[in-house]
Amino acid sequence: MKFTRMRTARATGAALAAVPLALGGLASQSHAQGASPSPSGTFGPGCSSLSQKADTARDKVVEAAAAYPELSQLVAATVRARLSSALDGKSGITVFAPDNQAFKKVSASQLAALLKNEGQLKKVLGYHVVGQRITPDQLSKGSFTTVEGGKLTTSGSGTHFKVNGKANIVCGNVKAANATIYVIDAVLKPPS
Incomplete structure (x- = not known):
């Protein structure tokens, strides 16, 4: 009886320890009450489906974004536009980061034209960045x-x-060393 209780307690402890790890270590930061995430931690209906690195808080924003496979199209566009150094060099910024599903909503011809025009690509990507957290x-x-x-x-x-x-x-309020990231489901179009 004592052995069974001890084994159950260990299994329960292991399961409870695994939950924050499965959530990328971010669950411990959110101080969640029940099933509702706290606004001080990550939040949003898509956070659980993001494949999250354990902790991106020490990474510059482009490296932090690259830790999420769901942001691979954005990272590739940022590299293509030669914005990686500029974004990593800024401090205290916010990035509204379109996920891969957002890029799929853009027609193939529009996306191809955007990727070929570095100036326009910089403008579109810059519209997703705010100069404050x-x-x-x-x-x-x-x-x-x-x-x-x-x-x-x-x-x-x-x-x-x-x-x-x-x-x-x-998925919002994802931390990077120099930025806060809000993952969004559409590519934003800057005003003309």
Whole structure:
């Protein structure tokens, strides 16, 4: 009887220890109550489906994004636009990072044309970056100037937010050494 209780206690302890590891070590930061994530940690309906590296808080933003296979298209576009050094060199920024599904929503011909035009690609990618760290508390009715020079807005509440009224934040408040990352499900178009 004592052996069974001890084995059950070990198994329960191991299972409880595995949960934060399965969530990329971010669960311990969120101080989650029940099933609802806290706005101070990562949040959003897509966080559980992201293949997360244990901790990106020490990585510069491009390396942090590269740790997530779901952001591979964005990382490739950033490298193609020669923006890696510029983004990694900035401090205290926010990146609204389109996931691979967002890039699939762009037609193949539009995406090919964008990738061939380095100037336009820089403009589009720059529109996804804000020159300050944005906290989840600022998302409910936010208006921010991007490094590209345009304005973008955020709206929503709880753990459900939109950018420019169309892109959903699928996983937010992911930390990098010099940035906060909000993964979104659409590629944003800068104002003309």
